[in-house]
Amino acid sequence: MNIVLLGSGKVATHLGRAFKMAGQTIVQVWSRNIEHANELADTVASEAISDIADINRNADLYIIAVKDSAIRDLALTLGLDDKLIVHTSGSTSIQALEGVSSHIGVFYPLQTFSKNRAVDFRQIPIAIEATNPEDLTAIRAIADRLSEKVTELSSAQRKALHVAAVFACNFTNHLMAISQDLLKAENLDFDLIRPLIAETAEKVQLNDPEAVQTGPAVREENEIILSHLEALKERPDLQELYRLLSQSIVNLHKQSRG
Amino acid sequence: MNIVLLGSGKVATHLGRAFKMAGQTIVQVWSRNIEHANELADTVASEAISDIADINRNADLYIIAVKDSAIRDLALTLGLDDKLIVHTSGSTSIQALEGVSSHIGVFYPLQTFSKNRAVDFRQIPIAIEATNPEDLTAIRAIADRLSEKVTELSSAQRKALHVAAVFACNFTNHLMAISQDLLKAENLDFDLIRPLIAETAEKVQLNDPEAVQTGPAVREENEIILSHLEALKERPDLQELYRLLSQSIVNLHKQSRG
Numbered sequence: 001m002n003i004v005l006l007g008s009g010k011v012a013t014h015l016g017r018a019f020k021m022a023g024q025t026i027v028q029v030w031s032r033n034i035e036h037a038n039e040l041a042d043t044v045a046s047e048a049i050s051d052i053a054d055i056n057r058n059a060d061l062y063i064i065a066v067k068d069s070a071i072r073d074l075a076l077t078l079g080l081d082d083k084l085i086v087h088t089s090g091s092t093s094i095q096a097l098e099g100v101s102s103h104i105g106v107f108y109p110l111q112t113f114s115k116n117r118a119v120d121f122r123q124i125p126i127a128i129e130a131t132n133p134e135d136l137t138a139i140r141a142i143a144d145r146l147s148e149k150v151t152e153l154s155s156a157q158r159k160a161l162h163v164a165a166v167f168a169c170n171f172t173n174h175l176m177a178i179s180q181d182l183l184k185a186e187n188l189d190f191d192l193i194r195p196l197i198a199e200t201a202e203k204v205q206l207n208d209p210e211a212v213q214t215g216p217a218v219r220e221e222n223e224i225i226l227s228h229l230e231a232l233k234e235r236p237d238l239q240e241l242y243r244l245l246s247q248s249i250v251n252l253h254k255q256s257r258g
Numbered sequence: 259m260n261i262v263l264l265g266s267g268k269v270a271t272h273l274g275r276a277f278k279m280a281g282q283t284i285v286q287v288w289s290r291n292i293e294h295a296n297e298l299a300d301t302v303a304s305e306a307i308s309d310i311a312d313i314n315r316n317a318d319l320y321i322i323a324v325k326d327s328a329i330r331d332l333a334l335t336l337g338l339d340d341k342l343i344v345h346t347s348g349s350t351s352i353q354a355l356e357g358v359s360s361h362i363g364v365f366y367p368l369q370t371f372s373k374n375r376a377v378d379f380r381q382i383p384i385a386i387e388a389t390n391p392e393d394l395t396a397i398r399a400i401a402d403r404l405s406e407k408v409t410e411l412s413s414a415q416r417k418a419l420h421v422a423a424v425f426a427c428n429f430t431n432h433l434m435a436i437s438q439d440l441l442k443a444e445n446l447d448f449d450l451i452r453p454l455i456a457e458t459a460e461k462v463q464l465n466d467p468e469a470v471q472t473g474p475a476v477r478e479e480n481e482i483i484l485s486h487l488e489a490l491k492e493r494p495d496l497q498e499l500y501r502l503l504s505q506s507i508v509n510l511h512k513q514s515r516g
Contacts, residue, residue: 010472069481091474091482110450112457112472119457125450151450160444161451163486163500168437168451169458170473171503172430177467177510179426186418192368192383192409193419193426194463199370199377200427201459205452209435214268214370215428216349223327224349228421237506242421244499245429251495252435 001142004028004056005046006074007065008036011088015065015109016044018121022145028056052077060084061142063107068092075100084138090162093155094129105130105139108158109147112169121146127153127161178238210256217249259400262286262314263304264332265323266294269346273323273367274302276379280403286314310335318342319400321365326350333358342396348420351413352387363388363397366416367405370427379404385411385419436496468514475507 001024005016008031016026026046031037034050041048049055055078062080064071064087071087075097078085084103087096090110097104106129111119126143128150130136136152143150153161176197180190203212216224225246232239259282263274266289274284284304289295292308299306307313313336320338322329322345329345333355336343342361345354348368355362364387369377384401386408388394394410401408411419434455438448461470474482483504490497 067477067479069479091485110454112454112461112470123453125453149450149453153446157444157446159485159489160440161446163489164437164440164446164451165454166473166486166500167433167440167496169454170471170475170507171499172433172455173458173462173467173471173473174475174503174507174510175425175429175433176462177471178506179422180467181510182418182422182425186415188411188415188419188422190466192407193422195381195383195407196368196370196423196427197430197459197462200431201455203370204431204434204455208448209431209438212370213428213431213435215424215431217428217432219325221325221327227349227417228424231417231421237509238425241429241502241506242424244502245432248436248495248499249428249432252432252439 001025001061002027002056002059004030004059004062005040005044005065006030006063007088008033008040009065009067011109012063012065013040013043014111014119014121015063015088016040016046018146020044021121024145027059030055055080057083061086063088072096072100084135086139090127090165091159093159094131095155103130103132103135103138105135106155106158107139107143108153108162110161110165112165112173122148125149125151127151127158129153129155129158178241182238210252213249213253215249217246218253220250259283259319260285260314260317262288262317262320263298263302263323264288264321265346266291266298267323267325269367270321270323271298271301272369272377272379273321273346274298274304276404278302279379282400282403285317288313313338315341319344321346330354330358342393344397348385348423349417351417352389353413361388361390361393361396363393364413364416365397365401366411366420368419368423370423370431380406383407383409385409385416387411387413387416436499440496468510471507471511473507475504476511478508 003026005012005026026044028047029037029041030049037048062085068089081101085101086105086107090108094106108127110125124147126147128139128143229239261284263284284302286305287295287299288307295306320343326347339359343359344363344365348366352364366385368383382405384405386397386401487497
């Protein structure tokens with residue numbers, strides 16, 4: 001399987017490495033910035049290009065892994081109207097590729113990629129989509145080589161998955177950053193909290209998060225909540241977050257109790 | 259070491275088990291509700307009482323593990339003015355025990371306890387505090403038997419730690435519950451997100467959360483943010499959270515970039 005990878009960011013990098021490890025050939029890496037293209041091309045033993053005119057027109061699959069707002073324009077400049085072209089975005093509909101080629105699809109690996117951290121791709125869910133059954137079969141065959149967790153999702157479902165991931169991953173990471181900030185202000189090390197974070201993530205691997213909710217809000221311990229708001233008095237932004245999240249916890253659990 | 263445990267909730271239960279495993283003797287478990295006292299007393303081979311008048315007056319340590327608002331009243335009814343009495347609360351000052359005994363302190367294990375989940379107590383940070391050095395030494399000796407991570411913190415530091423833990427643990431867990439809710443609405447399984455949650459927690463074990471922030475907000479991808487807000491249009495409460503958390507991410511990272 002010969003693949004052209006368009007993009008050089010985190011998703012492109014992790015996908016490139018994963019394909020390489022799965023024995024596939026990345027024939028080209030394109031990036032607007034040739035240095036970025038070179039860097040990724042080096043790690044996946046590929047050719048680097050920065051001019052779309054130089055694109056290899058005989059590959060089996062073209063993967064567009066650029067920022068969402070650039071997908072359609074880039075796809076239209078390819079001029080590959082009978083090749084299989086996929087994008088890798090959670091929140092962009094397959095419609096962004098409409099009219100680009102007669103073989104289009106989506107290949108969305110759901111993971112929080114950091115450039116310098118290896119991930120076990122076999123465990124990463126990949127959401128796939130295509131407009132015709134043959135393309136879906138082809139995309140599934142490719143995805144199956146990388147991951148044990150390949151699922152067909154509609155564009156609407158994929159977007160819901162992305163939003164859910166933003167809450168469960170991006171926003172939670174930010175709350176941890178806030179947590180570290182609060183500790184720093186009292187000269188406390190984030191290591192004090194790290195075991196707690198590990199346990200929090202561990203608990204929801206086998207349980208529903210709602211069922212293992214702990215803390216002052218779910219117990220409606222208003223005195224503690226007020227004393228925490230008081231402790232945050234010099235951080236009105238964090239007070240607002242604290243208040244809103246506590247209220248959200250109370251509401252969810254009231255609703256569940258009926 | 260003979261210990262009387264006052265309380266039968268999650269903290270009392272986990273502490274009781276941990277002391278038992280560390281070879282200490284829980285001579286009594288007190289709870290207002292005798293059935294709760296019995297349940298915990300059974301698992302730690304102890305006597306259950308529900309009347310404070312029956313309290314064993316010869317123990318070495320009295321641990322008050324009840325809800326914050328009940329600590330002081332319970333402590334005052336003990337009538338043990340020369341015994342070592344500690345509470346286990348993150349957000350309650352040591353002052354709550356002032357005048358109760360000449361030997362008072364705090365013994366706060368920082369963990370998210372679920373009743374049915376065993377935890378490795380050796381890795382749980384325990385924040386300790388006392389008003390005089392001898393009591394601090396005694397409390398430290400006890401804490402060292404349970405955990406490798408014993409730290410002396412002032413009441414103000416301990417409260418900051420508790421607030422930080424609410425952000426890093428309670429609030430993050432709630433965001434995971436929201437995430438599951440959003441998936442359910444599209445008939446998607448939470449298993450899709452679980453590997454991502456594990457990776458999110460794993461990443462911050464060795465990195466600062468701020469340094470590994472991912473997602474649309476930190477990249478200031480406003481089109482994606484707007485499309486997510488649109489996707490949440492039937493959940494104004496979640497829209498508000500999404501907006502506020504995204505703004506908070508943008509602000510933090512603007513600030514860091516100077």
